[in-house]
Amino acid sequence: MPRMTPETGSPAVHLRRMYVDCRYGQLHLRSAFASNGGFDELTTLVCMHQSHMSSRVFEGFLRLMGNDRSVYAPDTPGFGASDAPPSQPGIADCAAAIGDAIDHLRLRKVDLLGDHNGSSIAAELATTRPEQVRRVVMIGMPRDLPRLTQPLLVLRPSDELSDVAPRALASLPEAKIVDLAQHGRDLFDVAPEVVARHVRAFLDD
Numbered sequence: 001m002p003r004m005t006p007e008t009g010s011p012a013v014h015l016r017r018m019y020v021d022c023r024y025g026q027l028h029l030r031s032a033f034a035s036n037g038g039f040d041e042l043t044t045l046v047c048m049h050q051s052h053m054s055s056r057v058f059e060g061f062l063r064l065m066g067n068d069r070s071v072y073a074p075d076t077p078g079f080g081a082s083d084a085p086p087s088q089p090g091i092a093d094c095a096a097a098i099g100d101a102i103d104h105l106r107l108r109k110v111d112l113l114g115d116h117n118g119s120s121i122a123a124e125l126a127t128t129r130p131e132q133v134r135r136v137v138m139i140g141m142p143r144d145l146p147r148l149t150q151p152l153l154v155l156r157p158s159d160e161l162s163d164v165a166p167r168a169l170a171s172l173p174e175a176k177i178v179d180l181a182q183h184g185r186d187l188f189d190v191a192p193e194v195v196a197r198h199v200r201a202f203l204d205d
Contacts, residue, residue, distance in 0.1 A: 013066040015059065017081075022100035024093075025083030029074045029101065030055045032066025042069035043134050043203065045111045046102065048094075048118030049073065050140075054080030057115070060192035065200065072105070074098050076121070091117075095124035102132070109134050111203050115188065116140040126150050137199050139187060148172065153202040155195065159185040176202065 012035045019026045045065060047058050055073035065071045076094045078084035085093065098121065102110060111134050114122030119138035126133040127146045137153045152175040178198055183191050 013063050015062060015066070019081075020101045020104040022077070022097040022104075024077045024085040024089070024097055027074050027077065027083070027097055027101050028055070028081035029072050030058065030062060031073075032062035032071045033069075034067045043109050043111045044107050045069060045071045045113060045199075045203065046098070046107075047071065047073040048098065048112070048114045048121045049076065049079075050116035050118050051076070052079070056080065057188050061188055061195055064192055064196035072101075074101055076118075091120045091124050095121045095128065099125060099129065102129075108132070111135045111137070113137040113199065114139070116185070117142070123148065135203055137202065139195070145172070151202075152176070153178070153198070155180055155187070155198055157181070157183045157185060157187045 013032050014035055016031045018029050018031060020029065021027070047055070047061070049055055049057050054075045058073040062071050062073060075082040077089050077097045085097075089097070109132060112122040112125055114120065114137070116139065119140055120142040122136055122138060123142055123146050126136050126148050130149055133150055135151045135153070136148060137155070139155045139157065140159065141154055152172060154175060154177045156177060157180045180187065180191075180194065183194065187195060
């Protein structure tokens with residue numbers, strides 16, 4: 001019988017670190033999954049951090065989301081413990097490298113989460129892999145948001161991108177936006193449970 005967490009009564013979550021091959025060398029990922037392996041019926045979630053950070057920012061969030069699905073958070077090329085490409089990678093380059101990791105892991109269908117400019121990577125993956133990406137979550141938004149065909153949730157903390165979301169969403173009237181004005185850019189550090197609650201509700205709807 002799987003060990004249950006005292007806080008939630010749900011299966012304990014295993015956090016692991018791993019490397020997979022990508023076009024720039026080795027890509028480092030953090031992963032989470034329930035100890036009973038009972039996540040197979042739910043779509044895998046892949047999380048992209050904002051630039052100048054690493055997947056470490058998602059550790060608390062991974063513990064919360066990994067009790068009922070597999071979750072992966074890669075370090076983008078050149079950040080965290082991932083190998084650096086020969087020159088500074090752009091958004092498309094980062095998305096392609098993470099796409100390599102998705103292929104290496106043999107994930108047939110994924111949901112995506114992007115934090116700030118990690119949202120630009122998520123948008124690039126969603127537009128280049130429309131049949132593979134099921135749903136997209138953004139914390140903060142790209143200023144030039146491509147037209148996504150997938151259902152989209154935008155969590156809007158109080159930060160420098162707060163005013164961008166309504167304008168960017170004007171062309172996506174079916175997107176859902178949730179204001180989190182009581183939180184700032186450090187949302188994953190101070191309130192991962194808030195993010196997890198909204199993300200789970202959206203992904204499982």
